[in-house]
Amino acid sequence: MTEIVVVGAGLTGLTAALRLAQSGYRVRVFERYPRPGGLARVFEVGGERLEAFYHHLFTTDSAYVRLARELDLASAIEWLPSRMGIWTDHRLWDFGTPQSLLRFSPLSLVDKARFVLWTVLLQRSGRAERYADVTAKEWICAHQGRRVWDVVWGPLFHQKFSDYADQVAMVWLWRKVYLRGRSRSRSGLGERLGYMRGSFARLVETLAARITGLGGEVSLSDEVRRLEHDDAGFQVMSRQGEVHCDRVLLAIPIPEYLEVAGHLLPAADLDRLHGLKSTAAICTVLEMNRSLTPYYWLNIADPDMPFGGLIEHTNYISRERYGGRHILYISNYLLPNDPMLSLSKSEILDRYVPALQRINSSFGEDWIVASHHFKADYAQPLVTVGYRRLIPPFRTAVPGLYLGSMAQIYPEDRGQNYAVEYGEKVARCLIEDLGG
Numbered sequence: 334m335t336e337i338v339v340v341g342a343g344l345t346g347l348t349a350a351l352r353l354a355q356s357g358y359r360v361r362v363f364e365r366y367p368r369p370g371g372l373a374r375v376f377e378v379g380g381e382r383l384e385a386f387y388h389h390l391f392t393t394d395s396a397y398v399r400l401a402r403e404l405d406l407a408s409a410i411e412w413l414p415s416r417m418g419i420w421t422d423h424r425l426w427d428f429g430t431p432q433s434l435l436r437f438s439p440l441s442l443v444d445k446a447r448f449v450l451w452t453v454l455l456q457r458s459g460r461a462e463r464y465a466d467v468t469a470k471e472w473i474c475a476h477q478g479r480r481v482w483d484v485v486w487g488p489l490f491h492q493k494f495s496d497y498a499d500q501v502a503m504v505w506l507w508r509k510v511y512l513r514g515r516s517r518s519r520s521g522l523g524e525r526l527g528y529m530r531g532s533f534a535r536l537v538e539t540l541a542a543r544i545t546g547l548g549g550e551v552s553l554s555d556e557v558r559r560l561e562h563d564d565a566g567f568q569v570m571s572r573q574g575e576v577h578c579d580r581v582l583l584a585i586p587i588p589e590y591l592e593v594a595g596h597l598l599p600a601a602d603l604d605r606l607h608g609l610k611s612t613a614a615i616c617t618v619l620e621m622n623r624s625l626t627p628y629y630w631l632n633i634a635d636p637d638m639p640f641g642g643l644i645e646h647t648n649y650i651s652r653e654r655y656g657g658r659h660i661l662y663i664s665n666y667l668l669p670n671d672p673m674l675s676l677s678k679s680e681i682l683d684r685y686v687p688a689l690q691r692i693n694s695s696f697g698e699d700w701i702v703a704s705h706h707f708k709a710d711y712a713q714p715l716v717t718v719g720y721r722r723l724i725p726p727f728r729t730a731v732p733g734l735y736l737g738s739m740a741q742i743y744p745e746d747r748g749q750n751y752a753v754e755y756g757e758k759v760a761r762c763l764i765e766d767l768g769g
């Protein structure tokens with residue numbers, strides 16, 4: 334029987350492994366961490382599981398919902414309203430609804446009219462090519478105006494892409510606006526976001542259980558360090574030993590791909606792969622005895638603040654589930670070499686607490702019941718102008734070696750839905766090549 338090794342038990346690797354196991358191949362998944370889930374991994378708060386990095390679904394996330402249905406989990410997804418705000422000009426503003434825009438005085442009436450007009454046009458325009466070769470900054474400044482970039486988009490891009498903000502291609506923003514437009518209109522009730530009762534770990538665990546149920550194996554705390562390749566197949570060297578297999582799928586970030594298999598790739602591929610940039614992320618989670626703001630999602634459009642977003646999970650999901658605690662994610666995307674990545678949790682909190690006090694003057698450290706700190710070195714690929722020409726293919730230059738990575742998702746923004754969709758796509762390539 335053909336043996337396939339999948340490296341990485343994030344959603345991409347697990348979805349691909351399920352499809353391969355269902356097609357009759359013998360699959361073994363290697364994961365470096367003790368738990369599967371990758372960026373969607375969880376920890377516990379008040380007896381309930383919670384994602385280390387905030388997670389929700391959009392109503393357009395159809396691949397994820399389809400998989401949840403197959404795994405009998407669709408009814409666990411709750412579609413709930415959420416409230417969005419923005420911190421700018423030293424105060425909080427409602428944001429994201431027509432009424433809130435009318436009251437948003439940092440933009441003039443003319444700016445608002447251009448903002449709305451072009452946002453509506455973007456939601457209706459279905460052609461990616463039009464936006465692929467221009468940066469979002471250039472496009473926004475030309476169409477919505479410099480002030481709209483400076484007040485709204487620029488700070489948001491900076492939040493997600495740090496100093497790479499000016500390099501992001503317009504196609505990335507267009508696709509987000511286009512899909513969000515559909516997400517809002519589908520519910521007919523303003524935007525509703527999806528969350529899985531009991532956390533998204535339920536789907537991850539069900540995937541792993543189905544894979545083992547089909548005779549596959551999920552090997553945890555077992556980092557793959559190197560691959561070797563010869564006519565007989567692949568030798569996979571991992572923390573726990575060595576195995577031989579016929580095919581390998583690397584469902585891991587690009588830097589790890591280069592580490593594990595870079596020595597097998599041609600120089601031209603290496604050059605292209607080294608050209609792909611990404612941001613890292615740190616996420617501090619506070620369990621609090623009070624609520625900081627009325628918003629689920631608060632964009633911080635203020636360069637003097639030490640973080641880019643505040644996501645108050647319990648303004649979206651009932652805090653009763655978490656032993657009554659209010660849960661606040663403090664989000665911060667950083668360049669991979671930012672010194673903040675190596676600060677300890679308490680050093681980070683020392684920087685964050687005064688900024689939280691600016692947002693709500695009654696906030697004090699005595700509100701914090703517990704805190705947690707998580708880091709992702711590879712959190713967000715940077716989609717630059719001409720990105721589609723850089724995207725690495727599912728079939729690598731090494732026969733029998735496949736890649737399924739966030740960097741391939743285009744033009745959509747990465748997310749659980751696309752991990753599922755692309756996991757299925759790369760599995761299909763393998764199955765086709767094996768004549769299945």
Ligand SMILES: Cc1cc2nc3c(=O)[nH]c(=O)nc-3n(C[C@H](O)[C@H](O)[C@H](O)COP(=O)(O)OP(=O)(O)OC[C@H]3O[C@@H](n4cnc5c(N)ncnc54)[C@H](O)[C@@H]3O)c2cc1C
Nearest residue numbers: 341343344345364365371372386388389556557712748749
């Ligand atoms: C801050 C933040 C917020 C997010 N919010 C949302 C959201 O609201 N909604 C949403 O849908 N998505 C969200 N996402 C994105 C979502 O989590 C990812 O798109 C998705 O989980 C990616 O899955 P993946 O399998 O492609 O990659 P990963 O989750 O990165 O999985 C890769 C796996 O490979 C393992 N690995 C790497 N190298 C090795 C090795 N050498 N050997 C063995 N194992 C290895 C890693 O440990 C990891 O488990 C968010 C991400 C971040 C960072």
